[in-house]
Amino acid sequence: MLVLTISAGTAVALWLIYALIPTCYYRYWRHNPWETATAERSLLLSFDDGPDERYTPQLLHILARYQVKAIFFLPGFKAEQHSDLVRQIAGSGHQIGFHGYCHRNPWAMGWIRTARDFRRGIGVLHRQGIAPFWYRPPHGMITLANLLCAHRAGMQPLLWTVLVGDWRNIGGDEVLARLWRQVARREVICLHDSGEKTGGEPGAPSGTLAAVERFIPQALAAGYRFVTLGGAVEAKADGDLGEDDTR
Numbered sequence: 001m002l003v004l005t006i007s008a009g010t011a012v013a014l015w016l017i018y019a020l021i022p023t024c025y026y027r028y029w030r031h032n033p034w035e036t037a038t039a040e041r042s043l044l045l046s047f048d049d050g051p052d053e054r055y056t057p058q059l060l061h062i063l064a065r066y067q068v069k070a071i072f073f074l075p076g077f078k079a080e081q082h083s084d085l086v087r088q089i090a091g092s093g094h095q096i097g098f099h100g101y102c103h104r105n106p107w108a109m110g111w112i113r114t115a116r117d118f119r120r121g122i123g124v125l126h127r128q129g130i131a132p133f134w135y136r137p138p139h140g141m142i143t144l145a146n147l148l149c150a151h152r153a154g155m156q157p158l159l160w161t162v163l164v165g166d167w168r169n170i171g172g173d174e175v176l177a178r179l180w181r182q183v184a185r186r187e188v189i190c191l192h193d194s195g196e197k198t199g200g201e202p203g204a205p206s207g208t209l210a211a212v213e214r215f216i217p218q219a220l221a222a223g224y225r226f227v228t229l230g231g232a233v234e235a236k237a238d239g240d241l242g243e244d245d246t247r
């Protein structure tokens with residue numbers, strides 16, 4: 001019985017150190033890396049879980065209309081299936097970040113599985129000529145394993161300050177209302193241009209796109225500007241690309 005009690009306590013302590021504390025630190029205490037370098041009222045748009053042939057081209061069209069650049073966090077398995085869309089995103093001047101390969105919850109993955117997922121996912125992007133600098137863990141869950149893998153690959157974690165639950169099919173009006181409830185000054189906005197096989201509800205990105213189409217002109221009219229993470233990425237482009245494709 002004593003042994004069982006100690007084991008349970010040890011397991012909880014290890015879980016706290018491995019997953020909960022790193023996630024809370026990055027979500028609630030750590031400032032965004034770009035925060036001090038950007039002006040007041042600046043917004044970074046990020047789109048997770050694509051590309052998706054039904055929604056991503058429409059989104060690119062909307063962004064192009066307002067000349068707004070964004071960052072797309074692509075799970076490796078989607079990037080692998082839609083290399084044409086990956087090219088289209090990069091060719092339109094947007095940035096591409098790393099979102100794991102299989103999009104499983106990192107809290108449920110140990111060191112070996114995490115390292116394998118990184119190698120496979122980064123390999124997919126490297127084969128498409130993309131060296132990601134920013135890493136967004138699937139479901140926003142940080143662990144010591146994915147922090148170490150990101151560090152070894154020369155990437156930095158980037159979470160968000162605005163998250164509106166647009167992976168649920170709540171419609172454009174609601175997505176827009178939630179955006180404006182959360183946006184204050186300098187924000188990293190996390191939206192989703194795809195939900196297929198990553199936990200999103202079918203059709204949900206339609207609401208996201210409808211909201212983005214109205215949000216961008218409203219934000220511009222309100223004096224916000226849309227920023228990118230260009231500086232860090234350019235610095236990265238001259239350096240080591242991190243772990244190579246060892247799939």
Ligand SMILES: [Zn+2]
Pocket residue numbers: 048049099103138139198
């Ligand atoms: Zn995701």
